[in-house]
Amino acid sequence: MAWWKAWIEQEGVTVKSSSHFNPDPDAETLYKAMKGIVCHPGGSRVTCAVTLQGPTSRLSSMCSPREATRSGSRSPSPSRLSSDLTETLKSELSGKFERLIVALMYPPYRYEAKELHDAMKGLGTKEGVIIEILASRTKNQLREIMKAYEEDYGSSLEEDIQADTSGYLERILVCLLQGSRDDVSSFVDPALALQDAQDLYAAGEKIRGTDEMKFITILCTRSATHLLRVFEEYEKIANKSIEDSIKSETHGSLEEAMLTVVKCTQNLHSYFAERLYYAMKGAGTRDGTLIRNIVSRSEIDLNLIKCHFKKMYGKTLSSMIMEDTSGDYKNALLSLVGSDP
Template identity: 85%
Template sequence: MAWWKAWVEQEGVTVKSSSHFNPDPDAETLYKAMKGIGTNEQAIIDVFTRRSNAQRQQIAKSFKAQFGKDLTETLKSELSGKFERLIVALMYPPYRYEAKELHDAMKGLGTKEGVIIEILASRTKKQLQEIMKAYEEDYGSSLEEDIQADTSGYLERVLVCLLQGSRDDVSGFVDPGLALQDAQDLHAAGEKIRGTDEMRFITILCTRSATHLLRVFEEYEKIANKSIEDSIKSETHGSLEEAMLTVVKCTRNLHSYFAERLYYAMKGAGTRDGTLIRNIVSRSEIDLNLIKCHFKKMYDKTLSSMIMEDTSGDYKNALLNLVGSDP
């Protein structure tokens, strides 16, 4: 089955490595695109959206060797706005980019809790370990300690619990007896009592595997006559509700969760560009094709068509290149 997993993973990718790759001419193309008066944005788009992240890192090394300049800093000085934000995001190695997004979500006044919830609830145990390592290397502090300093109460407990990576995301083993017990415990902790035993919800949702939780959700619905989502909505509110619902959504279908994030980043007045950029950049070499298929099924329109409607200029062109052709 290893071949099947590899095929599915490759099928999900929208940005692939360029064959016959040589970083030196790419670095030269970028240098010429930014030299002198004016910038050739299309040349930058062509290079960045048609090379994998690993290849972009090699281009950056070649750029420094040939021209004695840091590529990311040069891009920042030549570009601006959302287009700059997108191109610079493409320059970060994946785990360093996610560490940066988490750091930015916590620095300054106010905390962007939605960003932290999205990243921690949707990544695997191994991915979380790599993000924590990158965070400590780049910012000189512990991600867990910074989250504890920046959040409080049950939300803090959910996030720290997710960060522990206690969920078994490999074996797929389900103990039917434990699943039934967990469903009964969740019912007893919520619908059955006045008030809610939040810690019981947090422990079960944040430490059990996805396959186990799916069985728990089935058993729960039989006991409570309502879905786990409806119970969470009636028992909690605010960021805690968002965190618990995100865990459930990622458990049920990760691709649908990201499709929903992308849809609501563009729906309504104004575009949430941070969410749009982060999810397209971070999923383009993992499963963006699969997310696109779910997007079309869920909203009866393609991701590309919505990007066409909601963005413009070089920013739009770069996003469309990263997203690739419609499913």
């Protein structure tokens, strides 16, 4: 099944919604855990467990007046939880565990908008974060992210990306953000696929230099099923894969962006499995990547990603988390990931 259909299947979800969700007991437990009423060393674990029990959007509705209005619910115990819960959590927790729990307090699209904003604010730009999000989301998801970004930060996501990046990287990111790709249709025109493959070959391997805009246009505007056929035709013409050609014709962040589009087209779940693996492989852990991908995919397709992870690397995602993390941070990640496939 194509990834754009598979991602909505309930079997892929590790954090599920409940029609009987009641925020009041969880609010009470959070209050006690943070105010010292739970007087044992497991206080922070209580906070984590409560946070992980319900879907992130509902937990945010419970604690944020803005989200409560959207969902039609009321913020519980307003006199006792008058301060913003996210800020309270920040004051009670620290380090990587804090970062994970705070991430869970954001509704999905607002969390991704926050990650994009954080990737661009201050000195330097985390191009990898921007590439990952823009290349892996559907057209509708990108629209919601852009809306959340403008509401929360008062500026256009597209304009901020244009201001923070340049050259062909800027062009491919803006093209992805504009959502020109058809992510629903399964129709493939064989003649057009062959023409696109020939155009890509003529824009790269066949000439001295590279016509980057030809690559960008085809990768960012054609449907996933069409591109899969293009990649097949390309390999027949060039006697090498589209990935190998991209690696030889481009470099740096532009290369990463193009390869990410190709990987997400070929298999979205394998792409995220790879991101999670390399977030933990080697010296040190890339906690931002680990947290973002587990949190953002837990309500979409994390179970499917776990299956691909095991096939690709011969070990489970849970086992690698246990090896590379510790303490409450480890326990929270494992709670989100759920049982092994």
